[in-house]
Amino acid sequence: MSAEYDFYKNPIPKGSNRKPRLHARIVPRGTVDSDMLAEEIHDASSLTPGDVEATITMLSKMIIRNLKEGNRIHIKGLGYLEMTLQCPAIKDPKEIRAESIQFKSVAFRPEIGLKKELSTTRFVRAVYKKHSKNRSAAEIDELLTRYYSTHESIARQEFQQLCGFTKGTANRRLAELVKEGKLKKEGLHKFPVYAPVPGNYRK
Known part of the structure; x- marks a missing residue:
């Protein structure tokens, strides 16, 4: 049996215009x-x-x-x-x-x-990606604007799938959007959903 790997971007210092380099990492x-x-x-x-x-x-x-x-x-x-x-x-x-x-x-x-x-060990590149896509705040805003044009709220699982994030990244980005005043958390404590704050994501 072989071990799977994928490529991840190295961190880039703030203010640097250097193109990010990649490094290989095991995909568990x-x-x-x-x-x-x-x-x-x-x-x-x-x-x-x-x-x-x-x-x-x-x-x-x-x-x-x-x-x-x-x-x-x-x-x-x-x-x-x-x-x-x-x-x-x-x-x-x-x-x-x-x-x-x-x-x-x-x-x-x-x-x-x-x-x-x-x-x-024999290595093969992973077919299914298990790490988050690298999306900017503007890209997330655009995706949510489209989503909320036909939906009232979004659950974490739906946001995760919409953006191509892992569970951890999805939770973190949702918390950031709530803190920024763009989304409000509603629903049950264990099963929350997120609705747009007036003035955000609705045309």
């Missing part, structure tokens, strides 16, 4: 959770799904405990995990106390063997 087929992994391991071994799930749960607890104790974790065949920290910028260690040191993230460094295995 989905998320494989621990339950799914347990089933796959069960199918490939004599272990029961319950045994595998219990092992994964205990492994997770042991990793967390050891990271909190300041240890670096090595998982054979995968790589190394270690905790990273953050603190205010200082010039002298005496300027800061231990209470100001905070957890930042968990860094992962893959083993050479893992990188070697992944280097043989």
Whole structure:
């Protein structure tokens, strides 16, 4: 099986007239959770799904405990995990106390063997796009003007399809339009619809 990829635009600094460059990025087929992994391991071994799930749960607890104790974790065949920290910028260690040191993230460094295995991956370009179209505010306004000429309101799913956005981008752009006073949010809390504020999107 091959992995799918697509091209995404690199961010452009404000005020720059430079044509955006593209970079390749994996298009995820989905998320494989621990339950799914347990089933796959069960199918490939004599272990029961319950045994595998219990092992994964205990492994997770042991990793967390050891990271909190300041240890670096090595998982054979995968790589190394270690905790990273953050603190205010200082010039002298005496300027800061231990209470100001905070957890930042968990860094992962893959083993050479893992990188070697992944280097043989076959890639194909995704047929179905799973990222949002890059639409300007003017383009969105034009699409909504056409839509509202025959509709009273629009739901998030309809707006998402109309503009070619992902769910996250659709929610964000709708929130921006509400904040700008172009749309008003109506309907039920879990199933809102958006209607144009008078003076917007209606000829």
